[in-house]
Amino acid sequence: MASSQNQNSNFQDFLPLMANKIGGDGLIGELCNGFNLLMDSEKGVITFDSLKKNSALLGLQDLSDDDLRSMLKEGDFDGDGALNQMEFCVLMFRLSPELMEESQFLLEEALLQEFKDYC
Numbered sequence: 001m002a003s004s005q006n007q008n009s010n011f012q013d014f015l016p017l018m019a020n021k022i023g024g025d026g027l028i029g030e031l032c033n034g035f036n037l038l039m040d041s042e043k044g045v046i047t048f049d050s051l052k053k054n055s056a057l058l059g060l061q062d063l064s065d066d067d068l069r070s071m072l073k074e075g076d077f078d079g080d081g082a083l084n085q086m087e088f089c090v091l092m093f094r095l096s097p098e099l100m101e102e103s104q105f106l107l108e109e110a111l112l113q114e115f116k117d118y119c
Contacts (some may be wrong), residue, residue: 035088045082
């Protein structure tokens with residue numbers, strides 16, 4: 001548990017910075033690259049074993065097995081014990097509070113504009 005708390009206290013959210021630098025399409029491309037680095041190439045999903053094996057590639061080597069299992073559980077919407085590409089991307093956005101706030105703001109702006117156009 002201490003590893004998890006230590007990791008969270010040192011967490012810096014780089015996703016919004018990346019989004020600003022490379023744009024939305026570039027960010028999605030980078031998320032896909034990250035997924036491909038972590039996935040089990042035979043199964044096409046991120047499993048606990050593939051995450052544990054490849055996590056050092058993303059600087060996550062200090063995460064405990066419990067932290068890795070929690071990460072998988074957090075993003076596993078269909079309950080199959082693994083992350084497909086969509087689940088991985090959604091998890092990355094959910095772990096980025098600043099990017100989520102920006103996305104919510106953009107959605108609200110789009111809805112307001114749609115409402116104005118409708119009326």
